[in-house]
Amino acid sequence: MKPFRQWDIVRFRIRPQDTVLHPGVVVSGEEWCASEYTTNLNVLACSKRPPAAPVKQHQVVLNGADGLDFQSTIDCRFLHIVTKDGVTEVIGRVSAERRRAIGRKLNEVLRLLL
Numbered sequence: 001m002k003p004f005r006q007w008d009i010v011r012f013r014i015r016p017q018d019t020v021l022h023p024g025v026v027v028s029g030e031e032w033c034a035s036e037y038t039t040n041l042n043v044l045a046c047s048k049r050p051p052a053a054p055v056k057q058h059q060v061v062l063n064g065a066d067g068l069d070f071q072s073t074i075d076c077r078f079l080h081i082v083t084k085d086g087v088t089e090v091i092g093r094v095s096a097e098r099r100r101a102i103g104r105k106l107n108e109v110l111r112l113l114l
Contacts, residue, residue, distance in 0.1 A: 002084065004033045004041060007099055009067055009092035012043055012082050022046070024082075025062075025074055025094055025102070041087065042079045044102070046072040058109045060101045067092020076105040 004010065004026050011021040024043040032038050046062065049071040055061055059073040068091070094102065106112065 002087065002090075004028075004084065004087065004090065005093075006030050006033060007094040008090045009046070009062070009094060010043065010087045011089050011091060012080075013086040013088075014045070014080055014082065016083065016086055021088060023068065023072060023091065024080065026087075027079065027102075027106075039083055039085075040081050041084055043082050043087075044074045044076060045078075045080055046074050049073045058105070060098060060105050062094065062098060065095050066098060074102060074105075076102065076109045 006026055006029055008026045010024055010026060012024050014022060023046040025046065026033065026041050026043055028042045033041065049061060055073060058077045059075060061071060061073055062068055063071045
């Protein structure tokens with residue numbers, strides 16, 4: 001199994017039968033990612049951001065500082081559960097600044113009580 005880490009930007013299949021790969025951010029904890037006994041990961045999906053498109057309330061923007069070739073938005077409304085085998089490659093890593101922004105946005109959107 002491939003080694004993954006929390007905050008890796010990966011290419012993954014939302015459903016096993018998908019032929020199209022999507023960029024996403026691994027949000028599963030380090031222990032979960034490293035375990036040889038776990039087969040799934042929690043991933044936030046990303047999509048390419050058109051230049052003039054506004055950033056929506058539930059999104060965080062990633063860019064070249066995170067290892068992407070283009071600006072992308074992360075949808076923080078929904079966590080995808082994907083198999084580790086459905087993740088094909090690591091293409092970047094979320095910067096520390098954006099990790100904090102994603103954490104805040106998850107708390108805001110999911111209304112997590114802290």
